[in-house]
Amino acid sequence: MRCLAVCHTELMVRLLDAVLTPTCELDVVIEPGPLARSIDADDFGLSIGDPKRVDTFVKADLTPATAVIIEDTGRRSLRRVLEAVRGAGGTLVYVLGTSLRDVERAESLRVDFPEVTTLTLAELINAPMITELGRSVTRQKVQQYQRYFSDADRVLILTHNDPDPDALASGLAMRNILRRNKQTAIIGCLQGVSRPENLRMVKLLDLHYEVLLPQDVRSFDKVALVDVQPHYFPGLLAQADLVIDHHPEQSGYNTVFKDIRPTYGSTSTILTEHLRAVDIDISERTATAMLYAIKSDTLFFNRQANRADLDAFSYLYPLADAMMIRKMEGAEITGERLDYVIKAWQQGRMMEHVFCAFLGEPSREDFIPYVADFYLQLENVQWSVISGVVNDTFIVSVRNLGYSRNAGDFVRRWFNDIGSAGGHRTMAKAVVPLEAFQQKFGTYEGSRINQRMLELVLEFLHEINATKGSRDAKELREPQARA
Numbered sequence: 001m002r003c004l005a006v007c008h009t010e011l012m013v014r015l016l017d018a019v020l021t022p023t024c025e026l027d028v029v030i031e032p033g034p035l036a037r038s039i040d041a042d043d044f045g046l047s048i049g050d051p052k053r054v055d056t057f058v059k060a061d062l063t064p065a066t067a068v069i070i071e072d073t074g075r076r077s078l079r080r081v082l083e084a085v086r087g088a089g090g091t092l093v094y095v096l097g098t099s100l101r102d103v104e105r106a107e108s109l110r111v112d113f114p115e116v117t118t119l120t121l122a123e124l125i126n127a128p129m130i131t132e133l134g135r136s137v138t139r140q141k142v143q144q145y146q147r148y149f150s151d152a153d154r155v156l157i158l159t160h161n162d163p164d165p166d167a168l169a170s171g172l173a174m175r176n177i178l179r180r181n182k183q184t185a186i187i188g189c190l191q192g193v194s195r196p197e198n199l200r201m202v203k204l205l206d207l208h209y210e211v212l213l214p215q216d217v218r219s220f221d222k223v224a225l226v227d228v229q230p231h232y233f234p235g236l237l238a239q240a241d242l243v244i245d246h247h248p249e250q251s252g253y254n255t256v257f258k259d260i261r262p263t264y265g266s267t268s269t270i271l272t273e274h275l276r277a278v279d280i281d282i283s284e285r286t287a288t289a290m291l292y293a294i295k296s297d298t299l300f301f302n303r304q305a306n307r308a309d310l311d312a313f314s315y316l317y318p319l320a321d322a323m324m325i326r327k328m329e330g331a332e333i334t335g336e337r338l339d340y341v342i343k344a345w346q347q348g349r350m351m352e353h354v355f356c357a358f359l360g361e362p363s364r365e366d367f368i369p370y371v372a373d374f375y376l377q378l379e380n381v382q383w384s385v386i387s388g389v390v391n392d393t394f395i396v397s398v399r400n401l402g403y404s405r406n407a408g409d410f411v412r413r414w415f416n417d418i419g420s421a422g423g424h425r426t427m428a429k430a431v432v433p434l435e436a437f438q439q440k441f442g443t444y445e446g447s448r449i450n451q452r453m454l455e456l457v458l459e460f461l462h463e464i465n466a467t468k469g470s471r472d473a474k475e476l477r478e479p480q481a482r483a
């Protein structure tokens, strides 16, 4: 592509030269005067002439396919320059200003010159500049915790129970950031992986983690938590060294360093930024794990994703093994999961776009969130509320489409006083002792339990005057459950 730039200052000439060449062939038009005499035009073509005259552009070989960039200095002559460009046959015209006032003025010219696009330097550099500044803040933080961890003999990178892809990938990423290996930094949890697709991820990526006893945690010199906060382990960790998480920030614990970003779709997104900030090479295995984690925590950008997640995704994508991710995703459907999907369909109830089903006593907990995810895909379903009893514990998984009321509020509304309840806007979970559930809501069997659950959902959805103010304050105190 050929660009013809009408410039008045050397800064603009140098800037356009640096940005456009060698992608574009650059020619510069400068009016006669000091700049035209002094400029060193080794790298670009130079035409000296009056930009208000058509023949200046004809001589400079302007064609309809040439992009014309006009530096707007705020002079009134801009209109005449545009007329000259048009007269010479120019159609791809950009006016580049330095301030917002220039834009407003140039915008007013568009009535007469609709072919003109206006740009400001500020809007062109805005996003990269903000990203760069954010990255240096992150870099400082990462370098501080890297130094803090550097003299520890044994480091524990602790995840929540039954680690999911985000927890596992974050463990790997954190080990890279701390520049450690599996001997000097253990990725650990108190309960191992159980969901089939997560087991498949562990196997395919050859991930190593250790299942620890609570007392083992104290034997480490330093502890970093990823995808979880210390309150998740009541009484275990009064003091942590580092906490990286994307769940709502909780109080009631101390940590030396933390980076908690509840607007992010995954902890892997935060850690991609940490890795990039300190220029660490990301291996194919780590990139594959992190990419899979972002896809899985955001349901492939269908839930709780933002620009940072998309940025991390596009950064990791070329580094990852896409085929491997396809293989891991294929593990999602299993015969036993289908059994519970069918059971929910046969025994569940649908009312006011709410699908509600009680699964009885499934052999594993993960059937409950799986079925909840599954039924949110069904047409007309806006809320999916699936419950079941595992080891004398009543478990509820809630999913919704996000534009109605908050799923986290629903579980807190009914279950916070008798167990642990929490989650995001679109996904939430409650875990309560069965006995406590029965004491509060009555002792029921199968379909009656489901009927009671459906009533609770509808009652919640019908409550219009939610006490929003007190809720926000409460959210910080309450223990959070993992959906």
Ligand SMILES: [Mn+2]
Binding pocket: 166, 167, 227, 246, 265, 266, 267, 297
């Ligand atoms: Mn996560």
